[in-house]
Amino acid sequence: MTATTTAAAPAPVTGRPAATGRTVLRLHRAALIVWLVVVAAAAGSLLWAYGPAATDAYAHWRRQCPDDIDACMWDTTINGYYRAVRLPELALSWLCLPVAAWAGAALIGREMENGTAKLAWTxxxxxxxxxxxxxxVPAAVLTVGTTVxxxxxxxxxxxxxxxxYLYWSERETFVANGTVAVALPLCALALGALTGLLLRRTLxxxxxxxxxxxxxxYLAxxxxxxxxxxxxxxxxxxxEWPTLGTxxxxxDQGMLTGTGARxxxxxxxxxxAQCMTDHHATAFYADYHPASHFWPLQLIETGILLGVTATAVTTAFWLLRRRITTGAATFPLPRRKTGAAA
Structure with missing residues (x-):
C-alpha cells in the first residue's frame, strides 16, 4: 500500500505585524545609549552654566573686566563657563553628520547589504x-532629545x-537656539536612509x-x-564704517556712489579723499540682520531642511516600491517539498 503525503502550505500570518519599533530599538540599542548619554551630558553642562557656573563667572568678569571688554583677560572660571555652553552648541550644530553616517551605514546600508532587510520582508x-x-523611531528619539x-x-x-562672545548670530549659537537644531538631524536621517537604499552598501x-x-x-x-x-x-x-555693534x-558691505550704486x-x-572722488563714492553701507530677525531666519532655514527631508523620504519610498514592483526585491516564502512514502 502506497500513500502520498503532501505538506500543507505555510499558514498565513495572523495578528498584527511584528513590532518594528521595538526591533529597531533593540538592534540599535548601542546608538540609543550613546544618544542618551550625549543628551544627558549636554543638558547637564548647560544647566551647570545656567546655575553655579554663571554666578562664579560673573563675579570673575566684574573683577577682571570692569570697563573694556577687549582688554579683558579670561581666567579658568570664565573659560569653563564658555566651554560649558559652547560644547553643547557644537554638538547640536554637527549632530547631523554622525546621524547621516549611522542612518546610511548601520540603519539601512548594512541591512540591505547582508540581506537582513530582504529576510524581514518575507x-x-x-x-x-x-x-x-x-x-x-529614530526620528522620534532625535526630535525629543534635540528639543530638550x-x-x-x-x-x-x-x-x-x-x-x-555667545552672540545669536554666531552659527553654532544660532542653530542651538531654535528649530534648526531639530530639523538638521531629521534631514540627515532621511538623506542617510536614502543613500543606504540607493547604494545598498555600508561604507x-x-x-x-x-x-x-x-x-x-552648508547650502541652507x-x-x-x-x-x-x-x-x-x-x-x-x-x-568710519556703520557702527552696529556685535x-x-x-x-554685504561696501560703498555707495552718487547714483546709489553699490x-x-x-x-x-x-x-x-582723492580715492573716493575717483570712485564717485559718497557713503559707506552695510547690510545686516538685527536680533529681531532671528525667528524669521530660523523658520526659513527650518523650512528648507524639512523640505529636503520630505523629498528624501518620498524618494526613498518610491525607490523601495519601484524595486519591489520590478521584482528586484521579491523573495517568495519558502515551501516544503512534496514526497512519497511507502
Whole structure:
C-alpha cells in the first residue's frame, strides 16, 4: 500500500505585524545609549552654566573686566563657563553628520547589504512598514532629545549675565537656539536612509550620506540670510564704517556712489579723499540682520531642511516600491517539498 503525503502550505500570518519599533530599538540599542548619554551630558553642562557656573563667572568678569571688554583677560572660571555652553552648541550644530553616517551605514546600508532587510520582508513586515519603522523611531528619539537641548540652551542663553562672545548670530549659537537644531538631524536621517537604499552598501552609504548632508546643511546656511530682507545702515565718508555693534548678522558691505550704486571698498593709497572722488563714492553701507530677525531666519532655514527631508523620504519610498514592483526585491516564502512514502 502506497500513500502520498503532501505538506500543507505555510499558514498565513495572523495578528498584527511584528513590532518594528521595538526591533529597531533593540538592534540599535548601542546608538540609543550613546544618544542618551550625549543628551544627558549636554543638558547637564548647560544647566551647570545656567546655575553655579554663571554666578562664579560673573563675579570673575566684574573683577577682571570692569570697563573694556577687549582688554579683558579670561581666567579658568570664565573659560569653563564658555566651554560649558559652547560644547553643547557644537554638538547640536554637527549632530547631523554622525546621524547621516549611522542612518546610511548601520540603519539601512548594512541591512540591505547582508540581506537582513530582504529576510524581514518575507516575514510579517512589509517593505513599506519596515522603512516606516526604520525612520519613525529614530526620528522620534532625535526630535525629543534635540528639543530638550534647545529648550535648555535657550534658558541658559537668555540668562547669560555677561558678554562672552555667545552672540545669536554666531552659527553654532544660532542653530542651538531654535528649530534648526531639530530639523538638521531629521534631514540627515532621511538623506542617510536614502543613500543606504540607493547604494545598498555600508561604507559607500556612510560616506555619501555624510557628504550630502554636509552639503545640504552648508547650502541652507548660506542661502537663508538672503531669503529675508536685509536692513541697510549707512555712514558718511567722514566717519568710519556703520557702527552696529556685535549683536547683528552682517551681510554685504561696501560703498555707495552718487547714483546709489553699490561698489566694493576700493584699494586706496595715502590720499583717501582723492580715492573716493575717483570712485564717485559718497557713503559707506552695510547690510545686516538685527536680533529681531532671528525667528524669521530660523523658520526659513527650518523650512528648507524639512523640505529636503520630505523629498528624501518620498524618494526613498518610491525607490523601495519601484524595486519591489520590478521584482528586484521579491523573495517568495519558502515551501516544503512534496514526497512519497511507502
Amino acid at each position: 516575514q510579517s513586515v512589509s517593505p513599506a512598514r519596515w522603512l516606516v519603522g526604520k525612520l519613525a 537641548l534647545v529648550l535648555v540652551h535657550r534658558l541658559t542663553f537668555e540668562a547669560n549675565p555677561f558678554p562672552v 559607500p552609504a556612510l560616506a555619501l550620506g555624510t557628504a550630502v548632508t554636509w552639503g545640504v546643511a 546656511a548660506q542661502v537663508t540670510p538672503d531669503l529675508w530682507p536685509w536692513k541697510t545702515a549707512t555712514a558718511s565718508l567722514e566717519s 549683536d547683528v548678522l552682517y551681510g 561698489i566694493p571698498y576700493p584699494t586706496c593709497g595715502d590720499d583717501f
